[in-house]
Amino acid sequence: MSSWNPSQYSSISAHLTLSDISQVQTTESHETPILGLTSDAREKGYDGVCLPLTTDAWKKRWTNMCLVPSSSGDERKKRESRRESKLMSRDATAEKKAEVWRAKPVFEADEVTMTRLDEAEGSTAIISEWLELDTDDDWIRFDAEIALQQELSYASYLNIQTAILPAPRNRQYATCYARVVNACLQSSPFMNLAIRLPVYDPNIAQDPLSPTSSLSGRSLLSSPTIQRSSSLGSSLPSTPRLVVSQSLQSTSHPKTLEEHIDASWETWDLIRSLCDYNPRLSLALDLTPPLPNSPGVLGKWSAEAVRYIFLPASTFIANAKGYPVLPKPTQIFIRDSMAHRPNIILSGVSSGIHAKGTEAAYSQYIRHLERTSPVVQAAEKSGTVENFAQGYQDYLQAPLQPLMDNLQSITYQTFEQDPVKYKNYEEVIATFSGFSVVCVAGAGRGPLVARCLSAIQRSNREAFIYAVEKNPNAFVTLQGRQRNEWKDKVQLLFGDMRMIELPEQVDILVSELLGSFGDNELSPECLDGAMRLLKPDGISIPSSYTAHLAPLSSSKLYNEARSTKDDKNLEIPYVVMFQAVNLLSGNGGGPSGQCGPQIQECWEFEHPRKETVLNSQGLPLTNSHNSRFAKLRFHIPHAGVLHGLAGYFEAVLYRNIGLSIHPHRKDQISKDMLSWFPLFFPFKEPLYLPSNSELQVSIWRLTNQRQVWYEWHAESFLYGLGSDIGPTSNPSTPPIPMSNAGVPVTASPLIDAVDIAPERRTSVVLDPFSTRRALIKIGHTSLHNAGGRSSWIGL
Amino acid sequence: MSSWNPSQYSSISAHLTLSDISQVQTTESHETPILGLTSDAREKGYDGVCLPLTTDAWKKRWTNMCLVPSSSGDERKKRESRRESKLMSRDATAEKKAEVWRAKPVFEADEVTMTRLDEAEGSTAIISEWLELDTDDDWIRFDAEIALQQELSYASYLNIQTAILPAPRNRQYATCYARVVNACLQSSPFMNLAIRLPVYDPNIAQDPLSPTSSLSGRSLLSSPTIQRSSSLGSSLPSTPRLVVSQSLQSTSHPKTLEEHIDASWETWDLIRSLCDYNPRLSLALDLTPPLPNSPGVLGKWSAEAVRYIFLPASTFIANAKGYPVLPKPTQIFIRDSMAHRPNIILSGVSSGIHAKGTEAAYSQYIRHLERTSPVVQAAEKSGTVENFAQGYQDYLQAPLQPLMDNLQSITYQTFEQDPVKYKNYEEVIATFSGFSVVCVAGAGRGPLVARCLSAIQRSNREAFIYAVEKNPNAFVTLQGRQRNEWKDKVQLLFGDMRMIELPEQVDILVSELLGSFGDNELSPECLDGAMRLLKPDGISIPSSYTAHLAPLSSSKLYNEARSTKDDKNLEIPYVVMFQAVNLLSGNGGGPSGQCGPQIQECWEFEHPRKETVLNSQGLPLTNSHNSRFAKLRFHIPHAGVLHGLAGYFEAVLYRNIGLSIHPHRKDQISKDMLSWFPLFFPFKEPLYLPSNSELQVSIWRLTNQRQVWYEWHAESFLYGLGSDIGPTSNPSTPPIPMSNAGVPVTASPLIDAVDIAPERRTSVVLDPFSTRRALIKIGHTSLHNAGGRSSWIGL
Numbered sequence A, B: 001m002s003s004w005n006p007s008q009y010s011s012i013s014a015h016l017t018l019s020d021i022s023q024v025q026t027t028e029s030h031e032t033p034i035l036g037l038t039s040d041a042r043e044k045g046y047d048g049v050c051l052p053l054t055t056d057a058w059k060k061r062w063t064n065m066c067l068v069p070s071s072s073g074d075e076r077k078k079r080e081s082r083r084e085s086k087l088m089s090r091d092a093t094a095e096k097k098a099e100v101w102r103a104k105p106v107f108e109a110d111e112v113t114m115t116r117l118d119e120a121e122g123s124t125a126i127i128s129e130w131l132e133l134d135t136d137d138d139w140i141r142f143d144a145e146i147a148l149q150q151e152l153s154y155a156s157y158l159n160i161q162t163a164i165l166p167a168p169r170n171r172q173y174a175t176c177y178a179r180v181v182n183a184c185l186q187s188s189p190f191m192n193l194a195i196r197l198p199v200y201d202p203n204i205a206q207d208p209l210s211p212t213s214s215l216s217g218r219s220l221l222s223s224p225t226i227q228r229s230s231s232l233g234s235s236l237p238s239t240p241r242l243v244v245s246q247s248l249q250s251t252s253h254p255k256t257l258e259e260h261i262d263a264s265w266e267t268w269d270l271i272r273s274l275c276d277y278n279p280r281l282s283l284a285l286d287l288t289p290p291l292p293n294s295p296g297v298l299g300k301w302s303a304e305a306v307r308y309i310f311l312p313a314s315t316f317i318a319n320a321k322g323y324p325v326l327p328k329p330t331q332i333f334i335r336d337s338m339a340h341r342p343n344i345i346l347s348g349v350s351s352g353i354h355a356k357g358t359e360a361a362y363s364q365y366i367r368h369l370e371r372t373s374p375v376v377q378a379a380e381k382s383g384t385v386e387n388f389a390q391g392y393q394d395y396l397q398a399p400l401q402p403l404m405d406n407l408q409s410i411t412y413q414t415f416e417q418d419p420v421k422y423k424n425y426e427e428v429i430a431t432f433s434g435f436s437v438v439c440v441a442g443a444g445r446g447p448l449v450a451r452c453l454s455a456i457q458r459s460n461r462e463a464f465i466y467a468v469e470k471n472p473n474a475f476v477t478l479q480g481r482q483r484n485e486w487k488d489k490v491q492l493l494f495g496d497m498r499m500i501e502l503p504e505q506v507d508i509l510v511s512e513l514l515g516s517f518g519d520n521e522l523s524p525e526c527l528d529g530a531m532r533l534l535k536p537d538g539i540s541i542p543s544s545y546t547a548h549l550a551p552l553s554s555s556k557l558y559n560e561a562r563s564t565k566d567d568k569n570l571e572i573p574y575v576v577m578f579q580a581v582n583l584l585s586g587n588g589g590g591p592s593g594q595c596g597p598q599i600q601e602c603w604e605f606e607h608p609r610k611e612t613v614l615n616s617q618g619l620p621l622t623n624s625h626n627s628r629f630a631k632l633r634f635h636i637p638h639a640g641v642l643h644g645l646a647g648y649f650e651a652v653l654y655r656n657i658g659l660s661i662h663p664h665r666k667d668q669i670s671k672d673m674l675s676w677f678p679l680f681f682p683f684k685e686p687l688y689l690p691s692n693s694e695l696q697v698s699i700w701r702l703t704n705q706r707q708v709w710y711e712w713h714a715e716s717f718l719y720g721l722g723s724d725i726g727p728t729s730n731p732s733t734p735p736i737p738m739s740n741a742g743v744p745v746t747a748s749p750l751i752d753a754v755d756i757a758p759e760r761r762t763s764v765v766l767d768p769f770s771t772r773r774a775l776i777k778i779g780h781t782s783l784h785n786a787g788g789r790s791s792w793i794g795l
Helices: A018-023 A033-041 A056-066 A084-090 A092-103 A139-155 A170-185 A202-206 A209-220 A257-275 A295-303 A328-340 A359-371 A373-378 A409-416 A422-431 A447-458 A474-487 A522-535 A555-563 A668-670 A758-762 B017-022 B032-043 B056-066 B082-088 B092-103 B138-158 B172-187 B200-208 B209-224 B258-275 B295-303 B328-340 B359-371 B374-380 B409-416 B421-431 B447-458 B472-489 B523-533 B555-561 B665-672 B758-762
Strands: A013-014 A048-051 A124-125 A162-165 A194-199 A279-287 A306-312 A343-347 A437-439 A464-467 A490-494 A506-511 A532-543 A545-551 A600-606 A627-637 A640-654 A657-660 A679-689 A692-705 A707-720 A774-780 B010-015 B048-052 B125-126 B162-165 B192-200 B280-284 B306-312 B344-347 B437-441 B464-469 B489-493 B507-512 B534-541 B544-553 B600-606 B628-636 B640-654 B657-660 B679-689 B692-704 B707-720 B774-780
Touching: A013 A359, A013 B707, A018 A033, A033 A048, A056 A092, A056 A139, A056 B707, A056 B758, A092 A139, A092 B758, A139 A170, A139 B628, A170 A257, A170 B421, A170 B628, A170 B707, A194 A257, A202 B374, A202 B534, A257 B774, A295 A328, A295 A545, A295 B657, A306 A328, A328 A359, A328 A373, A328 A640, A373 B707, A409 A437, A409 A474, A422 A447, A422 A506, A422 A532, A422 A640, A422 A657, A437 A447, A437 B162, A447 A506, A447 B056, A474 A490, A490 B534, A506 A522, A522 A532, A545 A627, A545 A679, A545 A692, A545 B421, A545 B437, A555 A679, A600 A627, A600 B600, A627 B138, A627 B172, A627 B447, A640 A707, A657 A668, A657 B258, A679 A692, A679 A707, A679 A774, A679 B774, A707 B172, A707 B472, A707 B544, A707 B774, A758 B665, A774 B258, A774 B679, A774 B707, A774 B774, B010 B359, B017 B032, B032 B048, B032 B489, B056 B138, B056 B628, B092 B138, B138 B162, B138 B172, B172 B192, B172 B258, B172 B306, B192 B258, B192 B306, B192 B758, B200 B692, B209 B507, B258 B280, B258 B295, B258 B640, B295 B328, B295 B544, B306 B328, B328 B359, B328 B374, B344 B359, B359 B374, B409 B472, B421 B507, B421 B534, B421 B640, B421 B657, B437 B679, B447 B464, B447 B472, B464 B679, B472 B489, B507 B523, B523 B534, B534 B640, B555 B600, B555 B640, B555 B679, B600 B628, B640 B692, B640 B707, B679 B707
Parallel strands: A013 A048, A013 A343, A048 A124, A124 A162, A162 A194, A194 A279, A279 A306, A306 A343, A437 A464, A437 A506, A464 A490, A506 A532, B010 B048, B010 B344, B048 B125, B125 B162, B162 B192, B192 B280, B280 B306, B306 B344, B437 B464, B437 B507, B464 B489, B507 B534
Antiparallel strands: A545 A600, A545 A640, A627 A692, A640 A657, A640 A679, A692 A707, A707 A774, B544 B600, B544 B640, B628 B692, B640 B657, B640 B679, B692 B707, B707 B774
């Protein structure tokens, strides 16, 4: 929308129909009906309009040229060789006209709704929705493609920014639909295309076994006469139907609503994959069908480019007072969508189908949902991560390398704003007694030193602090604070904690060297070198930390990571504040009963570690003890595309006080902590994961004498009777930490029970039959960050 | 092998063991035992030797350093945290030694078999086969990796060309094995690595349900004491076993031998995929297990880089006279392998286990198999395609573009050598009577003109020939032939057949504009333009042609196509004489009963075509009638990786005389025709296809006013109870040409029945349960040649 208002989270457009256009009177102030209607919409507060590009005249001409006249049912057989029948059953004049048109496709003036630049300004064009881009008739499909290209070329001429394409209807020919869309993206290099897609096909879902329900839409295609003219000109284009054809032999169970939603998404996935994730391709999600009461299944749309939401007046219900409101699941969906700043297309809102429904009531209600959206409220409230992260959503940052680089003062300042992290450190120190010497290893600009002093003071103790820092610039700041604030309570030492000598061993070693994945800023290596400084019974804060992973889908992050065309960019993990991201894993054990929870622990580091072989300086001979490997098994309840892995950490500072960015536990352990966004491990090639499949992720933390790096890889499996090639747990192998059916493992000592939304639990279906079937390998990714070529942190 | 003899198809190496080395006496002429042994092997006619790199001394030191002492069974539980137990249960001295070794891995002199360059020359090194690169113990695995790197580094120092790695044993940790191999390929940039892989695990296959059979190998790993020392020093390294662990809950059917072979291949696929198809990575296929009697399942190895074949004396059986021969299936496999010029490693051949088995008998027998190999015989016999194609196997050629480019005389000459094509043309002409004017459209250097004249003469008829050619250079040759040979029987016309005018319309239009895929050199477009020249009841030779496709696997072609690092190279089809290629499709209908045969027809072109709308010059207004689309459904009986599509054509010259490169029909229609190799449509990314899956291929022939191009795409499906998202045939849609269960469609008018090898038929298993299950989408490729960007032939 050209009239986008940046202060709002959503924009709202009015949907205009051919009937609206034909009814409007031209006035002195507006030279054309369209100008009158758009001006009217603006006055009513809409941000834009959305209207058909072509008229009935075009439909009539195209139909006469390109479609065989209506044929009776028994003639279907004769049409087996369509090419022949096409030419047999129509007159040469029509075919001649069609050939002339194919050679030079051009509109006549009355075949389009808009002809002027000012009419098109701020308008989104709806392409002729009767074009059958996925009919099974090759010749109609080829002609529909020519017509589509003609319409887009004309829209482009009028400087229209976005065109909404007719919905795909026929999964059997979805590759044809997708190929045409891709061709259009190539031939209209400045145009944005949105695919209209009903969130599912309501008719099929209501009665999945009735042949008429699944075929009534199809019959349009087998008899190519257009029978849908009544839909054109109505307040909203009739809901297009995705025909999921049923096999004749199929005696499988009726589809659930979830499976229908998966089927809609699967069609979208095919289209955008064939278009190679073109950023000019987006979704116009049609919310005409009532949404299910389990928002979990809708989560997948948050990872997709839903730029438009179609919302007809008929989707609204009347509240007690007769005003139009949305059903609860739709409310929740719209509120959550606000994060992605959608353009909401309201249609039929002037038809007065609700008692108190003046036209303004609908858009006022949308604005109400926007204001009460948890996403919007969190973003507006200061002190939240969402507010802190404004502008950083889905933005890829290379992780800090504080060991290799000396951080800037501004970086320290940003992290010192954290309201939770330092408070938790102070609380931990305050719980100790009987200590007299503390070392802050990696003092930075001094926040941990200050918190240690404050904890000591609060508990009326006496203790001395050594503050070690290797950044010469930060050391200047430290010297200032010592002179002005800390005086003789603190001794500063300039140098690397792995080399420096202290006058004495200390009781407590305090450090904050953690990255988003726990160990990814080399905390284990640094603390290995600092353990010399600790008394034999001394304590490290943090005392341990764990790394956690979950498989994610996000076309946005996938496109961001590959945007620089350098494969190296898909070989390193990034720090990202996730937004257009969907975790693909479920919380259950999966059909095998052997999958872990949605987010799984990879490994742990503990400090101090006692078992390492040390040299005479008290340093480990090699770093091999800091190698790690994890193989994780995730259940994938709903079909999705794997684009990467989400990495999180959780640290135990001491006993029950910690830091966590684990999505299920962070609010209980360190709510509103700002210092860490999650880590994103990208995959070069998207991996398609079917519903109810299993994903096995291998991840390594590798090291040589100079470097530390990660490598990661994933394999996908389905359950079937075919063969049991896939790896399954071996009786002699200690099992990978896993859950009993549906109950996730909670290894954290910081927490009693796990916070799982109820709908997550219900989404896991344990099929008693499928548990007896073996795993069949169905795909894998490349190995990432292979061979340490792009090792990323110098030791 | 450095001593490769290029005149032979295979090379044969002797396998030397530690015991061989310890038994040999040094003599004056040979300073070291190894030099004595290699000299002896050369005298016996071997092309090289293959021997272990390290000794028992190394094994002993490594074991003492890196493995926990043997622990009794009940101690297993205590080892849950291995890291801890590892350090608890062993003395600090061993760990200290290990750390020193890890920091600087170095051999002692008695730990390696070879120390001199002359010892290593012509030798292939076998890496310590007791290294457990895929044990479930992280710490043993990490140490095994260090040891492997150390051995490869040492082998590299000795200028050894190829090292054979221990076989993968544990599918559960196959990603770990693969990652290590990849790391080694990076760190040893000049070394070739071969993975030893038994064609299947014979023990498991014999008794799939016995836990001891599937776990006896595994128990080595759970108790890290090495119990296999007896195998080292024996005549052949004990057959490594691929442990396919069985799920505890699994009640699936016992695996068939085919499934075990699939499982072995699946492990290899994982390894080479993780290594990104590195050309320095190959297979040493271990034929110790007896091969099955259905060679079809072994076909997949022909598409893989099998550079070595392990063949122990124990695999040989005694013939009636007591001489060692191979069982029939192994004979067939070895004979077929000759195409790939393998290095065959004979082992234990001096142990005298066959009555008449002098050592020479074994290699003489291999040479006998080589001489009697059908591949070798075909290549040696002149007049065969195999002989003609020497040096062109798996070599990618851009298809000719005779319409856009003027061919060279040498190109014409090559194709004029074809002993079949012109004969068939002549036969066709000879069958006609009652014609008086012929036009040869695209006369080239004149072979078709000569054949027409010869046919006319043979049948004592009178007819006049117009010869049209647009290549000005070939036209010079034509003028010479007319003056010297044809005189007034022929009139030459210089120009494009789409524009040229003839003095009269002709009875027969003869052309040869076919490409490997039929229409891919624009025969339809050229003949459309030439149909003006034909009388209303005139005849075109060819009268029709069809394009055919099959999905193929070939790591070689995949690597060739992407070798130039330009993605454009994966967007065009190539002409290739297939060799290291395996067709993935089966001949049956698949579990759905709706799949077509192994090779399926895409579309047809017929000439003359009558229904086109023509302009006043008799030319079609647009080329849209030459657009085509096909959606093909293939059953994939055995797991494989899709790398591309094989394209073939079949042409009907007239009635029952034709030309065909369709693999199942060419020998009946046009045996020994040389002019066309198949077409290869590459895919950018390999697509993994599980056993018993379905592949749906979409292919388009697209056209605009200037260009013709193909686009292609594939989707993969499995059958399952999960959901029926996948497209299945719609009752209202005329079905895609398909077979009744297992019987392929034969649409060719040229042939009565289809030639299918019997084993192909047996490889299709129709599961009565699975036919009732729906298709589940599991993956797809990108769209190739998208948007006409790389359209390849100018009109």
